[in-house]
Amino acid sequence: MQRKRILLIIGGGIAAVKCPELIRLLRAEGVAITPVLTEAGAQFVTPTAISALAGEAAHTALFDLTREAEIGHIQLSRAADLVVVAPATADLMAKMANGLAGDLASTLLLATDKKVLIAPSMNVRMWHHPATQRNLTQLREDGVATIGPNAGDMACGEHGLGRMAEPAEILAAIRAQLADGPLTGKHVLVTSGPTHEPIDPVRYIANRSSGAQGTALARALRDLGANITFVTGPASVPPPEGVKVVPVETAQQMFEAVQNALPADAAIFAAAVADWRVANASAQKMKKDSTGTAPALSFTENPDILATVSQMGAGRPALVVGFAAETENVQAHATAKRARKGCDWIVANDVSPESGVMGGAHNTVTIIDAAGAETWAQMPKVQVAQKLAERIAAQLTKETS
Known part of the structure; x- marks a missing residue:
């Protein structure tokens, strides 16, 4: 990070x-630090102490006339390689999620064009409050990366989630954000999770996809430096941090989100998209009648x-990479799918109930491309994602060299 x-x-x-220790760790790795304190932050650590540790003046006021004559807040927001917010209080997260800019910190965050990493810290009840969770979801959709919070005892005497990550953990997250990987500057679109096709306002048709493989793949591609747009159905696993998240429900919504996300250098379609939807979905909940006859659904x-x-x-x-979830004749069906769809690769796997792949932690895949088929041994989905991400990076690097 020199x-x-x-x-x-x-x-x-x-x-x-905890910030003085974080500053010490960063400077030991050759990182230059421009510190900014909110008015409340200056009540816990003084600008004088932070300036001395960082080796640079600590900024606190938006209306510093000398600097603002040169549009100082814009310069500060663009000069860094990464913006780190620690601690990211409930108030700061709310300002970020809603685009407020009433002080120097929030103005910098709104004006920056760089990656942002936040380390949340607050009372456990504040963390779990619906407003904070809504703000967290919005920030993740905006591509803001997070580290923590951790569970433990708090200064207020309560116990639970809300402790800021330790300086060493934040340092590791900063390293990941600043890493220059083979996909740096590349935009990769990844779809993941199931789709839900409504029958009525209460019921829907879905599948057992957890979104675990797509999420792991998006995370692995992000760690290789890619700028990720992550279009996800209602998955049971949380989306990766530090990517642009686009949540959808239906296949039609996913189709539109994918079109809006283009252009991209690569598109990875790991989502388990429903082939059909209910054409005669009811606007009201369907009721049983006295005959016991099930409603006729048209697809x-x-x-x-x-x-x-x-x-x-x-x-x-x-x-363009597709996924083929099959329950029989996996390689044959996947090979035919690749030819029919026109994609470059198909990642095929056996999702029959006895395989435990859907909703499980492991996967066995076969990569089918123009050269043939390559079957990998069973491994955790995280390792599958890392190996596949490296293969994608090698292909994109070869095509641009």
Whole structure:
């Protein structure tokens, strides 16, 4: 991390007392630090102490006339390689999620064009409050990365989630954000999770996809430096941090989100998208009648997202990868799917109930491309994702060299 610069925003929480240690660790690795304290943050650690540790003046006021004559807040927000907010209080998270800019810290966060990493810290009840969780969801959708919070005893005497991550943990997260990987500068679109196709306002048709493989893949691609747009159905696993998250429910919504996310250097379609939707979905909950006759459902085909992107011609991603979830004749069905859809690769796996793949932690995949089929041994989904991400990076690097 030599010669990297971090804009460190220190919020107003007791966890601010951990920031001197974080600054020490960063400077030991050759990182330059521009510190900014909120008014409340300066109540826990003084600007004088932070300036001395960082080796640079600590900024606190938006209306510093000398600096603002040069549009100082814009310069500060763009000069760093990464913006780190520690502690990220409930108040700061709310300002970020809602685009408020009433002080120097929030103005910098709104004006920056750099990656942002936050280390939340607050009372356990504040962390679990619906407003905070809504703000957290919005920040993740905006591509803000998070580290923590951890569970433990708090200064207020309560116990639970809300402790800011330790300085060493924040340092590791900063390393990951600043890493220059083979996919740096590449935009990769990843879809994940199931889709829910409504029958009525209460019921829907879905599948057992947890979204674990797609999430792990998006995380692995992010760690190789890619800028990720993550379009996800209602998965049971949380989305990865530090990517742009686009939540959807239905196949039609996923189709539209994918179109809006293009252009991309690569598109990875790991979502388990429903092939059909209910054409005669009811606007009201369906009721039983006295005859006990089940309602007749009429189906219509959903948009074929993989085929549409694979065959789009101008603007097509350089690499399009589909997934094939099969229960029999896995390789044969997946090979036929690749030819039918027109994608570059198919990642095929056996999702029959006895395999335990859907909702499980392990996967066995076969990669099918123009050269043939390559079957990998069973391994955790995280390892599958890492190996596949490296293969994607190698392909994109070869195509641009």
